[in-house]
Amino acid sequence: MDRYVCDLLLTMAGPESTPIRGGVVDVEDGAVAWSGPASEAPDGAGAALHHVDGLLMPGMIDAHCHTPMVLLRGAGEGLPVDRWLHEVMWPREARLVPDDVRIGMQVGGAELLGNGITTSVEMYFHGDAVAQGATDVGMRCVVTAPVIEEDQLSRFGTWEEQLDEMVATRDRWRDDDLVDVGLGPHAAYSVSDACLRRIAEIALDQDMLVHIHLAEEEWEDAAIRERAGLSAPEYLESIGLFDADVLAAHGVWVSETDIDILARNDVAVAHCPCSNTKHASGMAPVDELVNAGIRMAIATDGPASHHRLDLFEEMRMAIRLSRLHHRDAQHFPTTKALRMVTAEAADTIGRPDLGRLTAGCRADMVALSMSGPALQPVIEAEDDPIARIVWSGSPAAVSGVWVDGRQVVEDGQVSTIDIIGATEQMTETARRLAR
Template sequence: MSDIADLLLHARWVVPVEPHGTTLEHHTVAVRDGRILALLPQEEARRLYPQVQAVELPHHVLFPGFVNLHVHAAMALMRGIADDLPLMRWLQEAIWPTEGRHVSPAFVRDGTLLAAAEMLRGGITTCNDMYFYPEAAAQAFDEAGMRAVLGTVVLAFPTPYASDADDYLRKGLAVRDQWRGHPRIDFTLAPHAPYTVDDDTLKRVAALAAEIETPIHIHIHETVQEVTDSITQHGVRPLTRLERLGLLGANFIGVHAVHLDETEIALLAHHGCAVAHCPTSNMKLASGAAPAAALRAAGVTVGLGTDGAASNNRMDMFAEMRHASLLAKVTSGDATALPASEVLRMATLEGARALGMAERIGSIEPGKQADLCAVALDTPETRPCFDPVSHLVYVAGREHVSHVWVDGEARLDKGKSLLQTSDKELLRLAAVWQTKLVN
């Protein structure tokens, strides 16, 4: 890589995330060929690169783009369709029947385009998606210019997408092969949950994940009912069952992990597993509050996820950071639990680490991809600012995001979307699907 920058980002504050707890004032991120070339004082950057294109961010905090560790992107088209229900009623009475009638490649493509636009506007540059028709999702994320990891969904029952476990795996792996080598699209194996996948299929997923060296992305211990049903049907709690079947390991991402005992927290730590903490969805579905602070204290990698817009109803990492910190404090009785710097790290580098991407994204370090977000702190509601990291978690919202870059390419500039798909077209697609889903 050449040592001549092609883009300079001059910011009031830069929060690189690594080293932990660092905030740099009046620094510049130099970018070359989509990667971070250097992080250096502004005066030095202006002297070294006098002719290079520069973006001035005089009242802004610049930090790594968010990594949304769990989302069902296409479900943006079902935002608000079944509110105020517990998880299993929500799934069985509303979501699964709606999906059965309407989910198709067109549904997934359009819903994913809508979700990608929302996520990018809110500073999310990478997401870990789990949904049907991953080829349609890949096309949408590619068009949006967003980094995405797509799940090869596996269920024990048929859907419009696939007829059985073999069909799910065959179709998902074929899409993975088609997109192999793409700079922004990766894949996981994504069995939906222990209660929707049988033992033989879970064993096969574990073997495949080891063979092709890919993460496993699965919902676990989301509700009390899930745990008690597992004891009734299998004689053990879900995590114990998954351990016996060979799924737990450094490539394992357990989503939600709300109802864990001390033994299970230790089990996740022992195997080097990661957890996707989705506080807003867990609150809205009354699933509970995951022991995120205890997991972090035990050494478990914990990232943040929004879940889908059908159960949240926002794909908003500012909300997830704030809720994660506040929930940790109120459930533990400890006001120091999950401080702002820790939840920002969870929303960026820890999510990247869970996906095996920490060498590429998640912090502002030379050699990493220039996936970056700038937040403007120049409005009355954001002043005064004594600590920009505290402001990112407890004050700012996605409405304060001014700029977003993926691979050094602008996706949002001064609050204006630069996506190929216009807002007008996105609104048209949303209206079309709303009409279809209510009829």
């Protein structure tokens, strides 16, 4: 058994998620065996003892990402989403081979880990290569290769072939502790009716998560209305897709009726505030979604969408937007934001064993050094550690990261791959794709 002793412990259990001063986490076989105040810890005789300077918290979960798009980071800067996709992203993505995706996932995965993110929900081409890249670097991921019916991307095969490949990928990775595989229809507007109906059948039959973009841009609504005379949520409910477990990214342009539909079908939503603001897509009605009882996470979206894979920044953006919108400085508590990248993010992917450091959960942990100038001073009587992390925390404070009990970041550096070599290889690949 390994025993981690820290100055501050955030288990993120329960809505209050009260910090524990002087905490202990016992880890055995990749899982948390016990956590709580050091004064109440069970006998630790024989345990390997590790002192963590600062704070220990659950690894963060990025509920919507396209990590291998680090290969395309910065391309098409300033274009609106539809031109950015058609003119820059899709022509380059049409050239992708599996090894490109694997190197992108390795380097992007190293970045995620270094930023305190231990799990990502991925929507990207060549799902096998995404899973390989993630496991190369030692992170956990939910792989959902996109199904998209777009002429420029025809080399990824017909939608039937893409769906067969996704189910085969799930079967290949079934016994891997770090990889889950779901289905990734790109969006209601970019996938045909027949394909979406088949995805609903497969998802229910094979018990696979469906991960889809939903109501990101205002024009999407008109596209679905033209096809079906319905809003995207109405349409997806009508064809049975919402009978499956669904994680929808964005949820910006949703009406009250749409929110009712998401709530009654228990569809989870990944809120991506930085991507939505950078692309001027709009602002998701977070309060209305939360108040309707919808499971919600805060996520980054892909690194080509807004450069950063930083959930500290996303938390701040989510709070700032919401407070400004309501003109209320007490709106959107910091604890809620931190829960939306840990415990509540885990709930959006049906993994209650993630995002919390309580007995029985997987030992995905992040150590934050609290001694940096940005996190000082600390006057104990008035200290609120969660507010400190949410407002002043950054990847620079991440000193150690563990996934399934294995340390993958030491002294702030990813220890599982040769990051310099991998980055050089990624740059070469990015140049080739840009040609």
